[in-house]
Amino acid sequence: MPIYEYQKGGKAHYYYAFEVKDASGERKTIKKRGFTGKKEARAAEAEARVSWEKGNYIDPSTMLYGEYVKNWLANKQDISDQTRATNDGHLKNHIIPEIGQIPLQKVNVTHIEGMVKKLQEKGLAPGTVKKIYNLVQTSFKDAAIKELIVKNPFNLLADGSKPRAKKASVDYWTVDEVREFLGGFEHRLKILFILAIYTGMRRGEILGLRWKDVDFDNGQIRISQILAFKGKIKDGAKTTAGNRSISIPPVVVAELKKHRTVVIQEKWEAKDNYKDNDLVICGKDGRPVSWSNFHKFWIRRLEKAPNLRKIRFHDLRHTCASLLLSAGTHPKIVQELLGHSSIKVTLDLYSHMMPNIQADAVKNLEKMLT
Structure with missing residues (x-):
């Protein structure tokens, strides 16, 4: 078998090379480097031979970047369904139209x-431009590791050419705005907003909450599953730190009990058409509330409160943090309630909401020393 060894970084690597004849009878060499084991190289060589004989072989030197990146993303295993769908959209709408028709080995810094300039001219958010840039950069890093390209153009980019995402904006309602919103309507799913404001739970955590995870006697909610992309129920929270217990005040316990009465009534009325998933937030047939329907419901509620500032639903989570911090709650407690991975995340997001902490600390030091 035509497998050859070479040294890279002081370690043995392997490549295959074999000769074939093209349609005009010209001889050419099929070659690929970058394998860390002979077995891997042999398997790839056998696959390349079969592809050549079937007429499906793609020469890396002529492979378009669009062909490469679609195949690379399709074979990527370490991403969620939601991320994959987002990345597919970026490929279709932005990446392939800009650089997809350029041969992989000829994509350069220019x-x-x-591409970055075109994305910015489209008016895309800086965070979106940065994500698209990172996706392309990762694909080229992989191509370099597999030795499909001689040089990685991203290694030659000047710092000034790299897009930068702005710090995520944090918006929130005041106490008066929260009171106006919650006091302005009654609805079978009002509990959804009560949970968001009083607990800071994420959307997926609220939509995936089960009755068995609500401890009425002790005023506790346990986060143990979420409603994920495309209505899939997923065990655990978004992050490891997200798997937590949240204390809820008596007013939330009372609202949950009131909501449970409504759910029991709907279950009885639906009879055999009811799909019991034990969900706190669900349709009248017991099925999960989809992300799209949830978003439409949120927008409708905002439209019916024209005097309120328009914020995102996720900003209700920030509202919870703001109200807790303004009441003097220690940031560590806020971190645990919201399920942040570290207190650094909490402080980075909400330090501007704690202007009195430093002043209070200095005053306390003064009292101790005088």
């Missing part, structure tokens, strides 16, 4: 800089 092409990357031009």
Whole structure:
């Protein structure tokens, strides 16, 4: 078998090479480097031979970037369904139209800089531009590891050419705005907003909450599953730190009990058409509330409160943090309630909401020393 060894970084690597004849009878060499084991190289060589004989072989030197990146993303295993769908959209709408028709080995710094400029001219949010840039950068890093390209153009980019995402904006309602919103309507799913404001739970955590995870006697909610992308129920929270217990005040316990009465009534009325998932937030047939229907419901509620500032639903989570911090709650407690991975995340997000902490600390030090 035509497997050859070479040294890279002081370690043995392997490549395959074999000769074939093209349609015109010309001899050419099929070659690929970058394998860390002979077995891997042999398997790839056998696959390349079969592809050549079937007429499906793609020469890396002529492979378009669009072909490469679609295949690379399809074979990527370490991403969620939601991320995959988002990345597919970026490929279709932005990446392939800009650089997809350029041969992989000929994509250069100018092409990357031009793509970034076009994305910015489209009016995309800085965070979105950065995510698209990172996706392309990762694909080229993988191509370099597999030795499909000689040089990675991203290694040649000047710092000034790299897009930067702005710090995530944090908006929130005041106490008066919360009171106006919650006091302005009654609805079978009002509990959804009560949970968001009083607990800071994420959307998926609220939509995936089960009655068995609500401890009425001790005033506790346990986060043990979420409603994920495309209505899938997923065990655990978004992050490891998200798997937590949250204390709820008596007013939330009372609202949950009131909501449970409504759910029991709907279950009785639906009879055999009811799909019992034990969900706190669900349709009248017991099925999960989809992300799209949930978003439409949130927008409708905002439209019916024209005097209120328009914020995102996720900003109700920030509202919870703001109200807790303004009441003097220690940031560590806020971190645990919201399920942040570390207190650094909490402080980075909400330090501007704690202007009195430093002043209070200095005053306390003064009292101790005088």
